[in-house]
Amino acid sequence: MNPEQPEEPGKPAPPTQRGTPVGRRVLLGTIGLGALGVVTAPTLQRALEGFLGAAAGKDPTGLTGLLPNGGGFRYYSVTTSVPHKDASNYRLTVGGLVDRPKTYSLDDLRALPQTRLVKDVQCVTGWRVPDTPFEGVRLSDLLDAAGVRSGAGAVHFTCFDGAYTESLTLDQARRSDVLVALRMQDKEIGHAHGGPVRLYVAPMYFYKSAKWLSGITVTEHVERGYWEHRGYDVDAWVGKSNGRDDDPTS
């Protein structure tokens, strides 16, 4: 890993860079910020989990957000709390440089053709979950329906957590393995995994797969996303970007 990277996707930010979540800031103070630059990502992850294992169950502040999300996944959110949405109030807006802006309900998305992909999930911090099914609407179908205008070059994503953002070039967004996902592990996507709708960018590190997706905006140029503002690649191809290679033990 690049020791100059101040943060890792899914990891707490140094307190000078972000005000929340408070619980993680307290934790970082506890283990010592000075250590962050020298330990490897998996080592840090294990250290945090060991600490958090002791704290689990008696911490209302969000520390336990770093614990595994089940089935090998880890739960990540850059915010302390996220509203819950379901078919009654979920909306996805598609806008920006398009001829036909549109707002979709969950039922609207369910009514569109669905694509199922089964690939490995790879977080840039090193953990991996093999053969994970995702299912949903191809992003390219939504872009075609909206009518992307000439001059457009990128797509920006916003989330109803109010904080996380992501981006893709238009070429990347049109790949057939990029989904607006409604299902994960052959179930509806639960809240913790970013349900009811998350982005799924199969060929890239998992930080690209924005949870709690609420907005798709076609733009002229790439507007970098949350982790991309913090030094991570927009082109986050697994094994070929500034994250880690695809060996989770390294």
Ligand SMILES: Nc1nc2c(c(=O)[nH]1)N[C@H]1C(S)=C(S)[C@@H](COP(=O)(O)O)O[C@H]1N2
């Ligand atoms: N809205 C939102 N999406 C997000 C994140 C986040 O903090 N907020 N974290 C990213 C990172 S770094 C990872 S590894 C995955 C984690 O997904 P999971 O919680 O389903 O395991 O979500 C990605 N999408």
Ligand SMILES: [Mo]
């Ligand atoms: Mo991540």
